[in-house]
Amino acid sequence: MIQGFVHALRIQSKIVFIIVRNLRGLTQLVVTTDNPEFGTAKNLTLESVIRATGEMVDAPQAPGGREMHPIKIEVLSKAEPELPIPVVVKGGEETEAPIRFDYRWLDLRKPEKAKIFKVWTEFEKGWRKYWDENNFIQLYPPALMSTPSESGSEVFEVNYFNRKAYLAQSPQFYKQMAMASGFEKVFMVSPVFRAEPSFTTRHLTEFTGWDFEISYIKDHYDVMDEEEGMIVSGFKQLLKAFPDLNITVPTRPFPKMTIAEAKKILSGLGISSPEEHDLSPEEERAISEYVLKEHNHEFVFITDYHKSKSTFYHMSSSDDPERSRRADLLYRGIEITTLAQREHRPEILEKQAKEKGMDLKMLKDYLNFFRYGCPPHGGAGIGPGRFIMKILDLPNVREATYLPRDVKRLNP
Amino acid sequence: MIQGFVHALRIQSKIVFIIVRNLRGLTQLVVTTDNPEFGTAKNLTLESVIRATGEMVDAPQAPGGREMHPIKIEVLSKAEPELPIPVVVKGGEETEAPIRFDYRWLDLRKPEKAKIFKVWTEFEKGWRKYWDENNFIQLYPPALMSTPSESGSEVFEVNYFNRKAYLAQSPQFYKQMAMASGFEKVFMVSPVFRAEPSFTTRHLTEFTGWDFEISYIKDHYDVMDEEEGMIVSGFKQLLKAFPDLNITVPTRPFPKMTIAEAKKILSGLGISSPEEHDLSPEEERAISEYVLKEHNHEFVFITDYHKSKSTFYHMSSSDDPERSRRADLLYRGIEITTLAQREHRPEILEKQAKEKGMDLKMLKDYLNFFRYGCPPHGGAGIGPGRFIMKILDLPNVREATYLPRDVKRLNP
Secondary structure (H helix, E strand, C coil), X not given: CEEEEXXXXXXXXXXXXXXXXXXXXXXXXXEECCCCCHHHHHCCCCCCEEEEEEEEEEXXXXXXXXXXXXXXXXXXXXXXXXXCCCCCCHHHCCCCHHHHHHCHHHHCCCHHHHHHHHHHHHHHHHHHHHHHHCCCEECCCCCEECCCCCCHHHCCEEEECCEEEEECCCCHHHHHHHHHCCCCEEEEEEEEECCCCCCCCCCCCEEEEEEEEEECCCCHHHHHHHHHHHHHHHHHHHHHHCHHHCCCCCCCCCCEEEHHHHXXXXXXXXXCCCCCCCCCHHHHHHHHHHHHHHXXXXXXXXXXXXXXXXXXXXXXXXXXXXXXXXXXXXXXXXXXXEEEEECCCHXXXXXXXXXXXXXXXXXXXXXXXXXXXXXXXXXXXXXXXXXXXXXXXXXXXXXXXXXXXXXXXXXX | CEEEEEEEEEECCCEEEEEEEECCEEEEEEEECCCCCHHHHHCCCCCCEEXXXXXXXXXXXXXXXXXXXXXXXXXXXXXXXXXXCCCCCHHHCCCCHHHHHHCHHHXXXXXXXHHHHHHHHHHHHHHHHHHXXXXXXXXXXXXXXXXXXXXXXXXXEEEECCEEEEECCCCHHHHXXXXXXXXXXXXXXXXXXXXXXXXXXXXXXXXXXXXXXXXXXXXXXXXXXXXXXXXXXXXXXXXXXXXXXXXXXXCCCCCEEEHHHHHHHHHXXXXXXXXXXXXCHHHHHHHHHHHHHHHCCXXXXXXXXXXHHCCCCECECCCCCCEEXXXXXXXXXXXXXXXXXXXXXXXXXXXXXXXXXXXXXCCHHHHHCCCCCCCCEEEEEECHHHHHHHHXXXXXXXXXXXXXXXXXXXXX
């Protein structure tokens, strides 16, 4: 028995060839006029769903070297004869992205598209293996908050029983709260929301975030070390599940450099940007290329950002109070993680919030987390969509997102 | 070395006893006047976080039969001397729930509270094991939608770049879309949002939902069968991870009865309700008790609800068009799952939507999913919070929720 979509259909006067597609591949059915199902076969439409029973026979010309001569064909779902976008792309001419995304359920029928989400599933399995083996507790943070979780400008407002709520821009406050609760090591998988009017290939208004937070760290190097373990576990799982992907499991420790060192290297390469304390997308790509060439590694941690580029909750470096205990992880030219040791001393946290011009009243709940004992801690926020995009060399994070949401798109 | 919170503190003139609490349990430190750290010990406050190094020695009176005579005590975080709620509950007098939830990060320091989330983590691991072994693909559905996903009344509205968006009341449309994409078996873990002004022990405005959907089913019995596999896998994992919980892995197949049969049994027990086609909370409890007594089983599927109690996308029974191919799963007296075979034939789906008075324009995207071929399919929505509440016999689903959200609560 074979069940699937009618992928291709060749109707001749005396014979019908049907290619059926399902997650396991393509199978050819051959129906000749002497077959009682010839009428059914002749009236099929592309992308209809059928169930066929019959004998598989050797057929060197058929996909997989075998084909079925069905004794029964059931039409489980008949497709309208005109498809709004083709599922089988002829001559490499893919439909334009915005139109494909309007018909995302048809777009995703292409076998290489389903694979994106199989890769994500296995990659996440690898991360979870690490979290499991290292006694992480999973928590689900709320999306609804009474105050914005980051700066107030890029937040979505919700009408909440005659008052206002906000959608979480990150689970930052809540993963830190878990440290104040003594959970020691937690991970969270949750949607995050950004009301940014961005139109780049790597920004969405809603995306899945992976977050972890760990207690009793010495500094941000402990966070980097822990994250390396997760990444390696993810890649090992991919290597096992998808031998065809040519996965290279990254070696540890990952290369690390301060932003000052990165800027020096960039300047040596003749690449400069007006921004002294941050990397432009072009600089991120150049540093990644440099590290690949010099250290044969696809990852690099950029560390010790200037405090002007850090949030109020990042802990300052003890060597240089102008620098934060923060690091960004670049993979194949883009930032996929921001991590930091957090400031857990309430008086310094308050001082840093004031310096950044934050409204302490809005931060009341958050600041209270640290008043009754809280271990030193740090963690990271990871964008799995960007990871998958880069692993599979997709042109846009939307392609790695089941149903992308952006300024213009809320459908389907 | 031991790191943790100061759980208890007994300061005498010549000796200080400190009980340190962390995820692994309690450890006693004993500091006498001859110890250079006596001053530090004497000035500690409850719930401060410390790191102590020193030798562990046998001490029959101490928790675990051992104690530490520290050579060094570092105060990593000093707690304010007055705690808003006690962490160590004296004489079983727990703080009232609303106040505890205001200080959730202190409430969660109680070892039995952290355990709730360890149990969830392991339970989910068991479900994921099933999904993994059975080739399910994980997808993350969007929370932001252009139209409400269920009825319009209980939906939160979001201000979305000068237009309106809505928060998903379930990932229903999107898991069905995955079937139209040929994904065959998917699971989703996502927050769902209900703008219901409910004040019960089992309703929240935001909660974590587990959803799965499978293709090529015969009817809703296939969905029940698949869900049984997941539940058994979850309980097996709990049995392994928490021998102290006295977990009984449920036997398969789970008991099943139609709602008509359930009503007959209830009537025999002298329990009636004005609602002919649905079970009241009291009736759910009574049926669960009945099944436990008669079949020694904590689960029961109630099947074949009347179509007045089903949504437009449930498929009707072929034996009785007044009945839907829907089932609810009760566990220890409450509903934890609703499942159904979906109607995948667009013309019937449209007809059913019209009968329910739905606005077809609002459903345009959804109805289109079925026009270009879609396998017969069904699935379930599961409330893991309710599961954990019942497994641990908690009085309220809020206790199984990291940071519960309800009509009144958006904090912390």
